[in-house]
Amino acid sequence: MADTLTGAAHDATAVPEFPMPRQSRCPFDPPPALKELQSEGPLVKVRLWDGSESWLVTRYAEQRALLGDPRVSADTDRPGYPTKASAEAGEGKLSFIMMDDPEHARQRRMVTAPFAVKKIEALRPKVQKIVDGLIDDLLAGPKPVDLVDAFALPIPSLVICELLGVPYEDHDLFQENTKTMVRTTATPEERGAATREMAGYLAGQIGKRITEPQDDMLSGIAARITAGELTHQQATEMALLLLIAGHETTANMIALGTLALLHHPDQLKLLRETDDPKLVASAVEELLRYLHITHLGRRRAVTEDIEIAGQVIKAGEGIIMANEIGNRDPEVFDDPDRLDLTRDARRHVAFGFGIHQCLGQPLARMELQVVYGTLYKRIPTLKAAVPLDDVRFKTDAFIYGVHELPVSW
């Protein structure tokens, strides 16, 4: 430990800060400085917002190996766990994504059933109807219009509300609070207040279902309380995780993906002209790979010494898997900085890897397939209503995307 401290102090000036700024002219690419680190080696030390140091894992192979290693912990209370911002330090648990096995597996398995591939496939017609209805509204309304507000956010929000059983009429409450919860510049007080309001709301919804169960996920979660398998607080945290994860990520993929396509007209043309669901599915994988919206890395604490890539990561040290550059690793993807909807990008790590890999990925995939396969066909002249320089990117949020996207046609 003494060696580590001395070494850290000695190298203090050489340790780069993470995260790094993106280049404003290439808002779809990871920060250039981050890509340079990848060429330096698979593991480099970086300095975080609070002055602490952590290992940054830059290469795809090492990222997958570590995310699949039982000696790495997702428990934010572990020594060395690298927090993303002051707002995140000290907050309550966000259910099983912040737990290790066996408790992680026990709780995660309580909510896996509705996300099975065939059950999600059965939802496709309903999602298609939602998407078509929102496009009808767009076409009938004024332009330019903000695609985030009028289209990208309502789709996943409507779908996750339906799955969970949360009334969509309350969307202002959870969308506003979610915005605060995912903003890196929120103070711990702001974040705490937003979390409490959301948790209070969901605890109430779950409470209602203990006495009057319905055919929805919240009722399933409520039944676990009755069965003594979850406390009311654990159930609330689980619902909170599903609600936030269910709409924030997909909404950003819809808007940012559309903006990226508008700036790659040859690729957009492929989607506009195809009737092949395989090409649409491949486009979804490639956009997930290329955009990689979880841009602050997947973070873990190491619980036992791990030797990897000629380096020993010590117990009590933090590791950050920079999956956005893992997805641009030239060892795995040819010409990785090129957006190519026809490539096979399925091995990307946009949903993470290991036991915490995104539970909702079949849902996210299906929603994005419906959106990317419909929007540009139904509005073939869709265009950005502002220059790229005027678009506000979410560099200040845990999930990358755009704050607004004015579009016209």
Place this chain on the structure above:
Amino acid sequence: MKVELEADKCVASGQCVLVAMDVFDQDDDGIAILLKQEIGDDLLDDVKEAVAVCPAAAIRLVEQ
């Protein structure tokens, strides 16, 4: 070739079903199940892909 699945490790990501629907399915909880234990060359590439994308490393191919 023989396919082996450790259901205890499965995290219900459904990736195997997406790439090799003839070999894998999911039970009522989303946990992977094997439809075929022995596969021929026609399904080999799909199963290799399933092994590669399984986040929990729960699938193995064994030479018989």
